[in-house]
Amino acid sequence: MSGILVVAEHMRGKLADISAELVGAALSIKNHVGGGLSVVVIGKDAASFEKQVNLAGVDKVMLVPVEEEHFDAAVTEQALCSIIEKEQPELVLLAHSASGLSVAAGLAVRLGGGFVSDVFGIGFDNGRLRATRSGYGGKVNIELECPDKPVVVMTLRGATFKAASGDGQAQLQEIGIDLAPVAKRRSRHVEYIEAPSSGVDIGKAEFILSVGRGIQDEKNIPRFQELADRLGATLGCSRPVADSGWLHKGHQVGLTGKVAVNCKLYIALGISGAVQHLHGMKHIETIIAINTDPNAPIFNVATHGGVMDVFEFAGALEKIS
């Protein structure tokens, strides 16, 4: 077995950003794995994504047209099983998304392969494929190998790996799959229901002003929202602020929120710096932390820190902004 198979993800006619990120992750280890890099697109409109997934470094694009208009886990699993049995890749990469998760584990079991989910690091150590994911609520990083497995299936975390870019010169192949084994389905697509939007994109924001439980009350949110607007920052928050309903979940930074991938400046106001919060922001180049507790862990990752009251700090910023 050799080579890597990337499973492109798309929904309602749009290719998901994670597809190019999966290719980027695959390219970073392609030389170690050996063999080619293939991308498979399964769906009624699979052909419409041909150019978008034909990225530099991709050797083969496989298009699998199916009758189903929408993602169907049983169809996707069956199609992938057939392709993997024929192509024999060593590694299969899917998105760590609702769709990816509904297929990946079952696929690994059917293939007798290894399985690692929510991977945020991938590499080779002593010639062995190694994946990194977190455990115990983000308190530890775990490095995993799947020795002696014919194939390893992984779901990769979004907005984590550098997306591949540039036009490729992949060989194109259209594949028909026998879907008779899944003709009798136990589930069917009913409808999409849009999640209410927060209107913010933490992953894309370059400057985030983030508030934690230290702001003490929901009634203080408008003041910090206004301050963020005046400074040209996106308003972020810690989990308790989102869990309490003070801000939409879309503002949450951290393990179960969003990773501030593109952020250059992060101001943490009244945030203690729990590992799960740090997960989403500790990589940022410039972090300014304001906290009344001089021992708050946020100061361990801060570039500049102020042991002071958030309201006093906000008042000073309001005067100059």
Ligand SMILES: Cc1cc2nc3c(=O)[nH]c(=O)nc-3n(C[C@H](O)[C@H](O)[C@H](O)COP(=O)(O)OP(=O)(O)OC[C@H]3O[C@@H](n4cnc5c(N)ncnc54)[C@H](O)[C@@H]3O)c2cc1C
């Ligand atoms: C599985 C799991 C996933 C999680 N995912 C996330 C996640 O994605 N994001 C996340 O943020 N958390 C997450 N958490 C929760 C996390 O463990 C912490 O509980 C949370 O980050 C704490 O939020 P906080 O810092 O706002 O609150 P606290 O820990 O209560 O800290 C408040 C801070 O404000 C300071 N403070 C109080 N008053 C003032 C004042 N007037 N001026 C200045 N400072 C003041 C205090 O000294 C304190 O340090 C997760 C937990 C688990 C178990």
